[in-house]
Amino acid sequence: MFQQWAADNGYAVLEINEESHLIDNSKFCVTIKDAKKISPTYPLRFRFRNCEICYQDFDITLGGFGYRCMTCRKFAEDVKQNK
Ligand SMILES: [Zn+2]
Structure with a gap:
């Protein structure tokens, strides 16, 4: 399923890091929505992501x-601590 997506998005070969098992999708950052569409089972396999809160890659x-990017993750933790 990843290979089909890769072909559709202009990747000749989809690089998957052997250690982290992350997909090296440097040309195309994915949102959580994209990721779930591409791979409902493994939405966390993409290395380059678009933050669901601030929309930064x-x-x-x-x-x-x-x-969530570093900044938004920190923000989420702060919110939790304040409860
Ligand atoms: Zn963010």
Whole structure:
């Protein structure tokens, strides 16, 4: 399913990191919605993601969680602590 998506989006070969098992989709950052459409079972396999809160593209290997970038993740944690 990833390969079909890759072909549709202009990737000749879809690189998957052997260690992290993340898809190196550097040309096309995905939103959580896109990811679930492309792969309902593995929406967290994409390395380059679009934050669900601030809509900035980010690299999950540098920080963040799920489809939240580092900044928004921190914000979510702050909100939780204030409850
Ligand atoms: Zn964000």
